[in-house]
Amino acid sequence: MRLRLAAIMLALVASAGIATAQHHGHHDHGSxxxxxxxxxxxxxxxxPELAEHTLANMRDHLLALQQINEALAAGDMDQxxxxxxxxxxxxxxxxxxAAEVARFMPRxxxxAGTAMHKAASRFAIEAQNAGVTGEIKPALxxxxxxxxxxxxxxxxxxLR
Known part of the structure; x- marks a missing residue:
């Protein structure tokens, strides 16, 4: 079950990331x-102070994604x-x-930031649901x- 879960997660993440990067014109054509x-x-x-703050937040987002994956691998949907x-x-x-930083961001x-935050909240709800129902696909x-x-x-x- 855990291997299946990991394989599904990797497939979903890879396909979503590739599609998004290609949508923005960043195609990987090999060499x-x-x-x-x-x-x-x-x-x-x-x-400068907001750039450092924003970069630190993004590193924390990446760490949070790692910790989410660890919790999923352990089967701890609530965590x-x-x-x-x-x-x-x-x-x-x-x-x-976010309100202070957003005024420096292009639309x-x-x-993209709003979409990320909303999707993370949807994941949190679906992860709780999966903990009860066992249906993990909506969370993933x-x-x-x-x-x-x-x-x-x-x-x-x-950022520059």
Whole structure:
């Protein structure tokens, strides 16, 4: 069961990430003849202290995703949901100072962030449901959407 769960998670995350990156024009065509393509992401200017704060938040988001995966691997759906809501979901917005940071973001970056936070909250709910019903696919779909929003944002934007 755990191997099946891991395989499903990887397939969902990989397909969502590839689709999002391709949607933003970042296709992997294999070898680039030894040279990396120019970074075409939109550069977003944040005040230095907010840039550091935002980068620290993104590292924490990545750590939260790792911890969610660990909880899923252990079969602890409630813990996975708690981590998602507290660190990534809509509940986390105040903790991360989202209102202050959002005013420096282009609209697309704001929309990607909102999509990520909403998908994480959906995952938290679906993870709780899965703990009761055993039906994990809706939770994994919401987790894939959460990660796809991250991938899409990082594919399209970078802080300067």
């Amino acid at each position: 680039h003849g030894g040279a990396l393509p120019a970074d075409a992401r939109e550069r977003v200017a944040f005040p 996975a949901g708690r981590i998602a809501e507290q660190r990534l979901g809509m509940t986390s917005l105040r903790l991360h100072g 697309g970056m704001q929309e 779909t919401a987790l894939a959407e959460t990660m796809a929003a991250c991938v899409g944002c990082h594919a399209g934007y970078r």
